[in-house]
Ligand code: ADP
Protein backbone atom coordinates (compact mmCIF):
# COMPACT_ATOMS: atom_id res chain seq x y z
CA UNK A 238 0.00 0.00 0.00
CA UNK A 239 2.91 2.33 0.68
CA UNK A 240 3.88 4.49 -2.23
CA UNK A 241 7.32 5.35 -0.93
CA UNK A 242 9.77 3.20 0.95
CA UNK A 243 10.41 4.62 4.39
CA UNK A 244 13.26 4.11 6.78
CA UNK A 245 12.63 2.57 10.14
CA UNK A 246 15.88 3.33 11.85
CA UNK A 247 15.17 6.92 12.82
CA UNK A 248 13.16 6.16 15.94
CA UNK A 249 10.76 9.07 15.98
CA UNK A 250 9.14 7.54 19.04
CA UNK A 251 11.20 5.24 21.23
CA UNK A 252 10.26 3.42 24.41
CA UNK A 253 12.91 1.61 26.40
CA UNK A 254 12.27 -0.47 29.48
CA UNK A 255 8.96 1.24 30.20
CA UNK A 256 7.04 0.12 33.26
CA UNK A 257 3.70 1.37 34.49
CA UNK A 258 1.74 0.24 37.53
CA UNK A 259 -1.70 1.18 38.77
CA UNK A 260 -1.45 0.20 42.43
CA UNK A 261 -0.58 -3.48 42.39
CA UNK A 262 -1.48 -3.97 38.75
CA UNK A 263 1.64 -4.05 36.60
CA UNK A 264 0.13 -2.71 33.39
CA UNK A 265 3.21 -2.13 31.19
CA UNK A 266 6.10 -4.53 31.70
CA UNK A 267 9.51 -3.57 30.34
CA UNK A 268 8.09 -2.31 27.09
CA UNK A 269 10.60 -1.60 24.31
CA UNK A 270 9.25 -0.16 21.09
CA UNK A 271 10.75 1.96 18.33
CA UNK A 272 8.58 3.72 15.78
CA UNK A 273 10.37 5.22 12.80
CA UNK A 274 9.24 8.22 10.80
CA UNK A 275 6.50 7.13 8.43
CA UNK A 276 5.90 3.83 10.18
CA UNK A 277 2.39 2.54 10.68
CA UNK A 278 2.29 0.33 13.75
CA UNK A 279 -0.91 -1.50 14.60
CA UNK A 280 -1.26 -2.57 18.22
CA UNK A 281 -3.41 -5.62 18.85
CA UNK A 282 -4.25 -7.52 21.99
CA UNK A 283 -7.05 -8.57 24.30
CA UNK A 284 -8.98 -6.12 26.42
CA UNK A 285 -6.96 -5.06 29.45
CA UNK A 286 -3.60 -5.91 27.89
CA UNK A 287 -2.33 -2.32 28.19
CA UNK A 288 -2.90 -0.91 24.69
CA UNK A 289 -4.60 2.29 25.82
CA UNK A 290 -2.10 2.79 28.60
CA UNK A 291 0.71 2.44 26.07
CA UNK A 292 -0.85 5.20 23.93
CA UNK A 293 -1.48 7.39 26.96
CA UNK A 294 2.09 7.15 28.20
CA UNK A 295 3.42 8.23 24.80
CA UNK A 296 1.23 11.32 25.01
CA UNK A 297 2.18 11.79 28.68
CA UNK A 298 -1.45 11.47 29.74
CA UNK A 299 -0.03 8.86 32.13
CA UNK A 300 3.26 9.01 33.99
CA UNK A 301 5.55 6.02 33.72
CA UNK A 302 7.22 4.46 36.75
CA UNK A 303 10.47 3.59 35.04
CA UNK A 304 12.08 3.51 31.64
CA UNK A 305 12.54 6.18 29.01
CA UNK A 306 10.30 7.52 26.26
CA UNK A 307 11.74 9.84 23.66
CA UNK A 308 10.08 11.75 20.83
CA UNK A 309 12.47 12.75 18.09
CA UNK A 310 15.31 12.04 20.51
CA UNK A 311 13.99 14.22 23.34
CA UNK A 312 12.74 12.68 26.60
CA UNK A 313 9.10 13.46 27.39
CA UNK A 314 8.70 16.69 29.33
CA UNK A 315 6.73 16.46 32.56
CA UNK A 316 4.98 19.83 32.66
CA UNK A 317 4.52 23.35 31.40
CA UNK A 318 4.92 24.65 27.87
CA UNK A 319 7.10 21.77 26.79
CA UNK A 320 4.31 19.37 27.71
CA UNK A 321 1.72 21.32 25.71
CA UNK A 322 4.15 21.26 22.78
CA UNK A 323 4.60 17.51 23.14
CA UNK A 324 0.84 16.97 23.17
CA UNK A 325 0.69 18.97 19.96
CA UNK A 326 3.43 16.84 18.40
CA UNK A 327 1.76 13.58 19.42
CA UNK A 328 -1.81 13.76 18.13
CA UNK A 329 -4.42 11.51 19.66
CA UNK A 330 -7.71 10.22 18.33
CA UNK A 331 -9.87 8.47 20.92
CA UNK A 332 -12.66 5.96 20.70
CA UNK A 333 -15.09 8.51 22.12
CA UNK A 334 -14.13 11.42 19.77
CA UNK A 335 -13.71 13.87 22.69
CA UNK A 336 -14.73 16.92 20.67
CA UNK A 337 -15.57 20.14 22.53
CA UNK A 338 -19.37 19.88 22.67
CA UNK A 339 -20.00 23.62 22.98
CA UNK A 340 -17.77 24.66 20.09
CA UNK A 341 -18.62 24.44 16.41
CA UNK A 342 -16.92 21.84 14.25
CA UNK A 343 -14.73 24.55 12.72
CA UNK A 344 -13.80 25.97 16.13
CA UNK A 345 -12.83 22.49 17.32
CA UNK A 346 -10.20 22.39 14.60
CA UNK A 347 -9.11 26.03 14.89
CA UNK A 348 -8.62 26.14 18.66
CA UNK A 349 -5.45 24.07 19.11
CA UNK A 350 -3.33 25.80 16.46
CA UNK A 351 -4.38 29.24 17.74
CA UNK A 352 -3.85 28.47 21.45
CA UNK A 353 -0.89 26.13 21.37
CA UNK A 354 0.88 26.82 18.09
CA UNK A 355 0.07 30.58 18.18
CA UNK A 356 -1.13 30.49 14.60
CA UNK A 357 -3.02 33.54 13.33
CA UNK A 358 -6.78 32.86 13.56
CA UNK A 359 -7.48 33.64 9.90
CA UNK A 360 -4.70 31.32 8.79
CA UNK A 361 -5.89 28.64 11.23
CA UNK A 362 -9.45 28.92 9.86
CA UNK A 363 -8.32 28.51 6.27
CA UNK A 364 -6.27 25.49 7.19
CA UNK A 365 -9.12 24.03 9.25
CA UNK A 366 -11.46 24.31 6.28
CA UNK A 367 -8.93 22.53 4.07
CA UNK A 368 -8.63 19.73 6.62
CA UNK A 369 -12.40 19.43 7.02
CA UNK A 370 -12.57 19.22 3.25
CA UNK A 371 -9.93 16.51 3.25
CA UNK A 372 -11.87 14.34 5.72
CA UNK A 373 -15.13 15.07 3.89
CA UNK A 374 -17.05 17.15 6.44
CA UNK A 375 -16.50 20.72 5.25
CA UNK A 376 -20.26 21.16 4.84
CA UNK A 377 -20.67 20.55 8.59
CA UNK A 378 -18.22 23.28 9.68
CA UNK A 379 -20.76 25.50 11.44
CA UNK A 380 -22.66 22.76 13.23
CA UNK A 381 -22.05 21.48 16.75
CA UNK A 382 -20.58 18.00 17.27
CA UNK A 383 -23.87 16.55 18.58
CA UNK A 384 -25.52 17.39 15.26
CA UNK A 385 -23.11 15.08 13.41
CA UNK A 386 -23.09 11.31 13.04
CA UNK A 387 -20.43 9.35 14.93
CA UNK A 388 -18.44 8.79 11.75
CA UNK A 389 -18.51 12.50 10.95
CA UNK A 390 -17.47 13.38 14.51
CA UNK A 391 -14.54 11.02 14.36
CA UNK A 392 -13.45 12.53 11.04
CA UNK A 393 -13.60 15.97 12.69
CA UNK A 394 -11.46 14.59 15.52
CA UNK A 395 -8.90 13.43 12.95
CA UNK A 396 -8.94 16.87 11.28
CA UNK A 397 -8.46 18.47 14.69
CA UNK A 398 -5.44 16.28 15.38
CA UNK A 399 -3.98 17.01 11.93
CA UNK A 400 -4.39 20.76 12.42
CA UNK A 401 -1.52 20.67 14.92
CA UNK A 402 0.87 19.17 12.34
CA UNK A 403 1.67 16.28 14.67
CA UNK A 404 4.84 14.25 14.24
CA UNK A 405 2.91 11.12 15.08
CA UNK A 406 -0.78 10.31 15.32
CA UNK A 407 -2.08 7.81 17.85
CA UNK A 408 -5.46 6.17 17.31
CA UNK A 409 -7.00 4.32 20.24
CA UNK A 410 -9.80 2.15 18.83
CA UNK A 411 -11.06 4.95 16.60
CA UNK A 412 -13.91 2.91 15.12
CA UNK A 413 -15.01 0.89 18.14
CA UNK A 414 -17.79 3.29 19.17
CA UNK A 415 -19.19 3.62 15.65
CA UNK A 416 -22.21 2.03 14.09
CA UNK A 417 -20.98 -0.55 11.56
CA UNK A 418 -21.98 1.50 8.52
CA UNK A 419 -19.70 4.34 9.64
CA UNK A 420 -16.56 2.33 10.24
CA UNK A 421 -15.39 2.38 6.64
CA UNK A 422 -15.57 6.16 6.20
CA UNK A 423 -13.18 6.57 9.13
CA UNK A 424 -10.88 3.78 7.93
CA UNK A 425 -10.81 5.45 4.50
CA UNK A 426 -9.53 8.69 6.05
CA UNK A 427 -6.92 6.72 8.01
CA UNK A 428 -5.86 4.87 4.87
CA UNK A 429 -5.43 8.21 3.13
CA UNK A 430 -3.11 9.30 5.96
CA UNK A 431 -1.12 6.07 5.62
CA UNK A 432 -0.67 6.78 1.93
CA UNK A 433 0.49 10.31 2.73
CA UNK A 434 3.29 8.86 4.86
CA UNK A 435 1.97 9.87 8.30
CA UNK A 436 3.61 8.16 11.27
CA UNK A 437 0.80 6.31 13.01
CA UNK A 438 0.18 4.07 16.00
CA UNK A 439 -3.21 2.43 15.68
CA UNK A 440 -4.95 0.33 18.31
CA UNK A 441 -7.76 -1.41 16.47
CA UNK A 442 -9.80 -4.55 16.11
CA UNK A 443 -10.19 -3.93 12.38
CA UNK A 444 -8.04 -6.79 11.17
CA UNK A 445 -8.53 -5.96 7.49
CA UNK A 446 -7.12 -2.50 8.04
CA UNK A 447 -4.30 -3.90 10.18
CA UNK A 448 -3.29 -6.33 7.49
CA UNK A 449 -3.46 -3.82 4.66
CA UNK A 450 -2.06 -0.73 6.32
CA UNK A 451 0.43 -1.82 8.96
CA UNK A 452 4.15 -1.94 8.44
CA UNK A 453 4.31 -3.84 11.71
CA UNK A 454 1.94 -5.46 14.12
CA UNK A 455 2.63 -5.28 17.82
CA UNK A 456 0.76 -7.86 19.86
CA UNK A 457 0.28 -7.14 23.57
CA UNK A 458 -0.88 -9.43 26.32
CA UNK A 459 -0.81 -8.79 30.07
CA UNK A 460 1.20 -5.60 29.70
CA UNK A 461 3.93 -7.13 27.59
CA UNK A 462 4.79 -6.86 23.95
CA UNK A 463 4.66 -10.55 23.18
CA UNK A 464 5.21 -10.33 19.47
CA UNK A 465 6.24 -7.73 16.92
CA UNK A 466 5.94 -8.85 13.33
CA UNK A 467 5.22 -8.14 9.72
CA UNK A 468 1.40 -8.21 9.34
CA UNK A 469 1.35 -11.05 6.81
CA UNK A 470 3.58 -13.18 9.00
CA UNK A 471 1.55 -12.34 12.08
CA UNK A 472 -1.83 -13.13 10.59
CA UNK A 473 -0.71 -16.27 8.77
CA UNK A 474 1.46 -17.77 11.44
CA UNK A 475 1.71 -15.94 14.76
CA UNK A 476 4.64 -17.36 16.66
CA UNK A 477 3.38 -17.05 20.23
CA UNK A 478 0.71 -19.17 21.81
CA UNK A 479 -1.02 -16.07 23.20
CA UNK A 480 -1.30 -14.49 19.74
CA UNK A 481 -2.59 -17.76 18.30
CA UNK A 482 -5.31 -17.87 20.96
CA UNK A 483 -6.19 -14.23 20.37
CA UNK A 484 -6.49 -14.63 16.61
CA UNK A 485 -8.40 -17.86 17.06
CA UNK A 486 -11.05 -15.95 18.98
CA UNK A 487 -11.45 -13.00 16.66
CA UNK A 488 -10.89 -14.32 13.14
P1 ADP B 1 -6.52 -2.09 26.87
O1 ADP B 1 -6.54 -0.74 26.25
O2 ADP B 1 -5.59 -3.05 26.21
O3 ADP B 1 -7.89 -2.68 27.03
P2 ADP B 1 -5.76 -0.64 29.25
O4 ADP B 1 -4.46 0.00 28.95
O5 ADP B 1 -6.97 0.21 29.21
O6 ADP B 1 -5.93 -1.94 28.35
O7 ADP B 1 -5.71 -1.28 30.70
C1 ADP B 1 -4.68 -2.14 31.12
C2 ADP B 1 -4.91 -2.49 32.58
O8 ADP B 1 -4.72 -1.32 33.37
C3 ADP B 1 -6.29 -2.99 32.88
O9 ADP B 1 -6.19 -4.00 33.84
C4 ADP B 1 -6.99 -1.78 33.45
O10 ADP B 1 -7.99 -2.15 34.34
C5 ADP B 1 -5.85 -1.06 34.16
N1 ADP B 1 -6.03 0.40 34.20
C6 ADP B 1 -6.07 1.22 33.13
N2 ADP B 1 -6.20 2.51 33.50
C7 ADP B 1 -6.25 2.48 34.85
C8 ADP B 1 -6.36 3.50 35.87
N3 ADP B 1 -6.45 4.79 35.53
N4 ADP B 1 -6.38 3.10 37.15
C9 ADP B 1 -6.28 1.81 37.49
N5 ADP B 1 -6.16 0.79 36.59
C10 ADP B 1 -6.15 1.13 35.30
Ligand code: MG
Nearest residue numbers: 288289290409
Ligand atom coordinates in the same frame (compact mmCIF):
# COMPACT_ATOMS: atom_id res chain seq x y z
MG1 MG C 1 -8.11 0.34 25.41
